[in-house]
């Protein structure tokens with residue numbers, strides 16, 4: 001059984017096939033190929049986009065989706081997560097989609113699972129389907145992604161989205177620069193800066209990330225307003241430059257990206273959400289579609 005824990009679980013050839021499937025699905029060319037499949041969603045952290053887009057993707061392809069409400073599950077009565085997963089497995093689902101606050105949980109479950117385990121985000125480790133839909137969104141705008149220049153801006157150190165994108169984008173030959181204050185910068189061999197103005201004339205894409213305050217053990221910026229004055233992507237900063245603006249969501253308005261730029265056609269934030277359904281359809285087809 002194949003699982004999707006990290007972006008490097010798929011080769012470039014496999015990802016290119018996912019993109020071809022996602023393009024076909026965007027034209028409405030899909031059938032109920034998962035009609036006899038059962039998928040469980042298990043979210044131990046909040047989600048708007050990932051959970052609902054996986055559910056829509058599964059339903060469009062004809063699968064049954066069971067959402068386990070973890071606040072009412074027996075993990076609240078002391079059952080271990082591996083026992084919960086083993087009990088769900090015993091019911092014979094084809095896939096379990098899991099989000100967990102602890103890095104490594106989907107990988108551990110995958111080592112005991114007959115169902116396909118799909119990582120919907122684990123701690124600050126990985127969020128593979130987000131990176132795949134981000135790359136697909138870039139692929140829709142550029143004929144050739146190799147050597148396209150991208151700045152990833154924000155709380156990179158605590159971001160699973162950044163981790164998965166860095167792996168995937170560098171594999172596709174994009175030129176990645178990390179832009180963050182020192183306390184949000186991971187150890188890296190990539191180019192780094194704490195100055196947005198120094199990179200603004202040198203990039204084709206900016207990916208803004210949310211400050212992950214829930215993962216900070218203590219406040220590490222004086223205030224979000226202070227942070228925004230240095231790192232908010234504004235329409236004024238962009239001027240008339242032809243730069244694609246992306247953000248995985250949820251967006252902190254006027255902290256990560258300002259209102260005016262979110263309404264600008266250069267912002268692809270909602271295109272990313274739309275593509276999330278298509279990419280997740282393609283991932284489900286690949287892992288449990290048997291076609």
Ligand code: CP
Pocket residue numbers: 046047048049050051121127130248249250
């Ligand atoms: N991008 C993302 O993972 O959003 P959600 O937390 O709403 O799923």
